[in-house]
Amino acid sequence: MTTTNQVAIEAVGLVKKYGSTTALAGVDLSVPTGTVLGVLGPNGAGKTTAVRILGTLLRPDSGHATVGGYDVVREAGKVRSIIGLTGQYASVDEDMSGRRNLIMIGRLLGYSRTQARARADELLERFELVDAGDRIAKTYSGGMRRRLDLASSLVGNPSILYLDEPTTGLDPHARNGVWETVRNLVLDGTTVLLTTQYLEEADALTDSIVVFDKGSVVANGRPAELKAQAGKQSLDVRPAEPAHLERVAAIVAESVGTRPSVDVVNTLVSVPVTDGSSMPVVVRRLDEAGIAVTELSLRLPSLDEVFLALTGHTAEEKKSDAVLEGASR
Amino acid sequence: MSTATLEPAAHRSRPFAWVQQSLTLAWRNIVRIRQNPEALADVTFQPIIFLALFLFVFGGAISQGGGWRGYLPQLLPGLLVQTVVFATMGTGVGLNDDFAKGVFDRFRSLPIARISPLIGAVLGDAVRYSLSITVLMVSGFVLGFRFDNGVGNGLLGMLIVLLFALSMCWIWVWLGLVMKTAQGVQGIAFLVMFPLTFGSNIFVPASTLPDFLQAFVKVSPITYLVDTERALMSGGALQKPLLITLAWMVGLVAVFAPLAIRAYRRRT
Numbered sequence A: 001m002t003t004t005n006q007v008a009i010e011a012v013g014l015v016k017k018y019g020s021t022t023a024l025a026g027v028d029l030s031v032p033t034g035t036v037l038g039v040l041g042p043n044g045a046g047k048t049t050a051v052r053i054l055g056t057l058l059r060p061d062s063g064h065a066t067v068g069g070y071d072v073v074r075e076a077g078k079v080r081s082i083i084g085l086t087g088q089y090a091s092v093d094e095d096m097s098g099r100r101n102l103i104m105i106g107r108l109l110g111y112s113r114t115q116a117r118a119r120a121d122e123l124l125e126r127f128e129l130v131d132a133g134d135r136i137a138k139t140y141s142g143g144m145r146r147r148l149d150l151a152s153s154l155v156g157n158p159s160i161l162y163l164d165e166p167t168t169g170l171d172p173h174a175r176n177g178v179w180e181t182v183r184n185l186v187l188d189g190t191t192v193l194l195t196t197q198y199l200e201e202a203d204a205l206t207d208s209i210v211v212f213d214k215g216s217v218v219a220n221g222r223p224a225e226l227k228a229q230a231g232k233q234s235l236d237v238r239p240a241e242p243a244h245l246e247r248v249a250a251i252v253a254e255s256v257g258t259r260p261s262v263d264v265v266n267t268l269v270s271v272p273v274t275d276g277s278s279m280p281v282v283v284r285r286l287d288e289a290g291i292a293v294t295e296l297s298l299r300l301p302s303l304d305e306v307f308l309a310l311t312g313h314t315a316e317e318k319k320s321d322a323v324l325e326g327a328s329r
Numbered sequence B: 001m002s003t004a005t006l007e008p009a010a011h012r013s014r015p016f017a018w019v020q021q022s023l024t025l026a027w028r029n030i031v032r033i034r035q036n037p038e039a040l041a042d043v044t045f046q047p048i049i050f051l052a053l054f055l056f057v058f059g060g061a062i063s064q065g066g067g068w069r070g071y072l073p074q075l076l077p078g079l080l081v082q083t084v085v086f087a088t089m090g091t092g093v094g095l096n097d098d099f100a101k102g103v104f105d106r107f108r109s110l111p112i113a114r115i116s117p118l119i120g121a122v123l124g125d126a127v128r129y130s131l132s133i134t135v136l137m138v139s140g141f142v143l144g145f146r147f148d149n150g151v152g153n154g155l156l157g158m159l160i161v162l163l164f165a166l167s168m169c170w171i172w173v174w175l176g177l178v179m180k181t182a183q184g185v186q187g188i189a190f191l192v193m194f195p196l197t198f199g200s201n202i203f204v205p206a207s208t209l210p211d212f213l214q215a216f217v218k219v220s221p222i223t224y225l226v227d228t229e230r231a232l233m234s235g236g237a238l239q240k241p242l243l244i245t246l247a248w249m250v251g252l253v254a255v256f257a258p259l260a261i262r263a264y265r266r267r268t
Helices: A047-054 A076-080 A098-108 A113-126 A142-154 A172-187 A199-205 A223-230 A242-256 A279-289 A303-311 A315-327 B017-035 B037-062 B067-100 B103-108 B116-142 B151-178 B182-198 B211-219 B221-234 B239-267
Strands: A007-018 A021-032 A036-040 A062-067 A083-086 A160-164 A191-196 A208-213 A216-221 A233-239 A261-263 A268-273 A293-299
Touching (some): A021 A047, A021 A191, A021 A216, A047 A160, A098 A113, A199 A223, A208 A303, B103 B116, B151 B239
Antiparallel strands (some): A208 A216
């Protein structure tokens, strides 16, 4: 990791409205060179709008942003020469082969025919698309298409890369592949801004996180700090016999010092805890009482719980806004 | 860093970079045609089928004793006009599709001239139009059509119909940019294209039409383009229809190209 203090991306007071809908309500961002910023939020929170402004595809209604020191509105051309952009929906040309997609971008960037071909071959190899290189992109699987999209955004060796929900809709294997690629790019010194709906993804890849809700930044910090802010872990105990629910609840209450919630339908006793220290106590008491359990776990907060803690509402309530964001594309 | 040390050529130092970028994007449209032959059906099979249908079904009735052979010299120049006029709407549909699928976002995030994707789309479609003109003319020749007014004039006719298509396509470029969906563009296009091409002198002599339709045919640019094509390919009065056609071409470009470019700038 580089230790430079330079700022790669800086945004101050970004506002974007569509009619009466406010997509961004004054967003500040700062990404030091060579680091990864995760923008976390539900559909419709304004993540894509922010990326589109920073990628010169949209003008903000007010506020300003610089990327690599260039203003995204007044010096859009210079910004475009140092960024790579990977959209939420892979923006490759589906009616061309993967290889031709990459050659086309190389040619547009001013490479000679030979250089563009060489660059395309190199990227196909790197993204394990050599065998599929001459097939039209329409026939690619979701993971392959996403890899091609990533490769397309890397043709010009950008120093700053935007990834808008790079793993949404991918299976775990494909997702791991994308993560690996992002990690390697960061090792090479690329600055990355990544939007995601998954706390796990932000946790795995980013140096710091901002949480968007309704077009505003509602929290920011390192992943660990956010999780601490986001609320407590929970200790879940599921007795093998539904009849033991009450006794398990009593044992948990005694051991932790807080009354647990009892879910009769799912046969689950659950209690918020600050750390895992009460777990051995619970295990010992259950053993003494001769109660068998099918599940005993310490659960990290889910995205919904993070949102609940940070915003006072869950991520699920916001489906209607997602449509508006889609329309702005 | 990656192993290759390829740096993009300094695009800003090359004043005509946009030309090369436009050509690259035109090349893209041609490659898409080659890799997706089924998308070509509307400019290849459709004209052949139209030619066969109209020629063999209506030929005997319309040519009054000449049979389909007598109808061919009248039909082919007209069908040529209908074919390219229909092909122009594909330009708008394709552009709309590129925007909807995010392909234009990719172009716009690259350090290239803003106008290049639009020029590339139109140039690429010029190839598509040329292809459909060629397919139709070759089919006509196979069935016995000949340039009775000389090969030079016949080729000039093919060029003029191509230029007309390039003028008219700006309507669809504009609609493709302002309308929400490709299906919407297509819907409007069919609504306009059918009355425009069938309500004309393409298939039957205009004198056989009812008065109100004749009034429409007299102002329709299609009529004059068809007359121009017939004059160049088979013989007849050329000057008046040619001048009116050229005036329409200038008018279409003067009105719709600025509208299209304004809509394009607004979306990019």
